Amino acid sequence: MNRMAKxxxxxxxxxxxxxxxxxxxxxxxxxxxxxxxxxxxxGLHDINSGVPENSLxxxxxxIDCGFGAELDVHLMADGNLAVVHxxxxxxxxxxxxxxxxxIEEALLDYPLMGTGELIPLFEEVLDLFAGKTxxxxxxxxxxxxxxxxxDAVMAALxxxxxxxxxxSFHPAVLLRLKERYPWVxxxxxxxxxxxxxxxxxxxLPARFALTNLLTTAFTSPDFIAYNWKDxxxxxxxxxxxxxxxxxxxxxxxxxxxxxxxxxxxxxSIFEGFVP
Numbered sequence: 001m002n003r004m005a006k007x008x009x010x011x012x013x014x015x016x017x018x019x020x021x022x023x024x025x026x027x028x029x030x031x032x033x034x035x036x037x038x039x040x041x042x043g044l045h046d047i048n049s050g051v052p053e054n055s056l057x058x059x060x061x062x063i064d065c066g067f068g069a070e071l072d073v074h075l076m077a078d079g080n081l082a083v084v085h086x087x088x089x090x091x092x093x094x095x096x097x098x099x100x101x102x103i104e105e106a107l108l109d110y111p112l113m114g115t116g117e118l119i120p121l122f123e124e125v126l127d128l129f130a131g132k133t134x135x136x137x138x139x140x141x142x143x144x145x146x147x148x149x150x151d152a153v154m155a156a157l158x159x160x161x162x163x164x165x166x167x168s169f170h171p172a173v174l175l176r177l178k179e180r181y182p183w184v185x186x187x188x189x190x191x192x193x194x195x196x197x198x199x200x201x202x203x204l205p206a207r208f209a210l211t212n213l214l215t216t217a218f219t220s221p222d223f224i225a226y227n228w229k230d231x232x233x234x235x236x237x238x239x240x241x242x243x244x245x246x247x248x249x250x251x252x253x254x255x256x257x258x259x260x261x262x263x264x265x266x267x268s269i270f271e272g273f274v275p
Contacts, residue, residue: 022213022235024245025220030185031246033163034267038258039068039136041251041271042085047113052092054083055117059128068134070250070269073122074142075149078103081122081156087142093119100142122153126160134163136225136248136269138189139173146172154181167225167248169210174219187248188213191227213239223248225269228257 043058044051044065051057054071062069072085082099089097093110099119102110107119129135139149150173157164166177167187177186193207202210209215212235213224226236228249239245250269252258258268258275 019238019242021217022239022243023220024216024224024239024243025222026243026245028185028222030163030165031222034068034134034165034185037068037134037267038275039070039134039248039267039269040065041070041269043069043071044274045271047115050115052112052115052117054085054092054120055112055115056120056124056128057117059120059125063129063132065274066133067275068136069129070136070138071125072138072140073149073153074099074140075145075152076103077101079152080104081152082107082119083122083125084119085140087140089119098142100145122156126156126162130161132162134165136187137164137166139166139168139170141168141170141173146170147176149173150176151180154184165223167223171210171215171219174215174221178220185222186219187223187225187246188216188219188221189225189250192230192233195230211235222246225250228252228261228266228268231266 040062042053043055044062044067045053045058051061059069071083074082074084074087076082076099084092084099086092087098087100089099089110092112110119112119139153141149165185165187167189168174169189174186174188177184190210190213193202193211223246224236225248231249240247248267248269249261252268252270253272255273255275258270261268
C-alpha cells in the first residue's frame with residue numbers, strides 16, 4: 001500500500017470514528033409539536049416598556065403573540081426552582097446575591113430591573129403556559145447540582161399539560177435525562193468556546209469537546225442548540241448532513257437572520273424584535 005493510500009485510509013478511519021461520536025438520538029416523538037414555533041428568548045421582554053426578561057409579564061406577552069418561550073431554571077436553597085438567567089443577581093436585580101443561596105420568601109426583596117416584577121418560580125411559569133405555547137427549558141447547573149436540578153425540574157413537569165423540551169450547556173444534565181427520563185426531548189447547548197473569552201475555568205480539552213459536540217457520544221441529544229453566529233462549526237454541519245439533527249439557534253436579533261434560518265429549517269430563539 002502506497003503512502004497516499006495509507007493516508008486516505010487513515011482519514012477515512014478518523015472520519016468514521018468522528019461520525020460515530022456525533023451520532024444523536026433520532027426520531028424521538030414530540031419534535032413535530034415544536035417545529036415551526038418561534039421562541040422568545042427569556043420571554044418577549046422589553047425593558048423600555050417595563051417588561052423585564054424572564055418575568056411573568058414577558059412570558060404572558062409571548063403567549064399573547066403566539067410565541068413559545070425559552071427560559072432559565074435554577075435550584076434554590078429551599079428546593080424551589082427559580083426562573084432567572086444569572087446565578088449572581090446583580091445585573092437583573094441591582095444587588096449582590098446568588099439565587100442558589102436564597103429561599104422563596106427572599107424573592108420579594110429582589111424585583112427585576114427596577115420594575116414591580118419579581119423573579120418567578122418555575123411552577124408559576126408552568127401554570128401560565130399550561131395548554132398554550134411550547135417551552136424550551138434551560139437548566140442552569142451551579143456547584144455540581146446537575147442531578148438534583150434535573151430531578152427537581154422533572155418532578156415539577158410531571159403531569160403538566162404542556163409541550164416542552166429541555167436543554168443545558170452541562171452534559172451531566174443530558175446524561176441524567178438519558179438515564180432517568182428518556183422520554184424527554186433533550187438538547188445540547190453550545191457555541192464556539194475556543195473563541196469566546198467568557199468560559200470560566202474550562203480547560204482547553206473541555207472547550208474543544210464542547211465546541212465540537214463530542215459529548216454527544218454519551219448523551220445522545222435529540223437536538224443541538226447552537227449560537228447562530230457559530231453554526232458553521234464543522235461538527236454541527238456534519239451532524240446536519242449525516243443525521244439530520246434538529247437544530248435550534250440562539251440568540252437571533254434581526255428579522256433577516258430569522259428568515260434565513262427559517263429557510264434552512266432551523267428553529268430560532270429570538271429577542272429584541274417582534275417577528
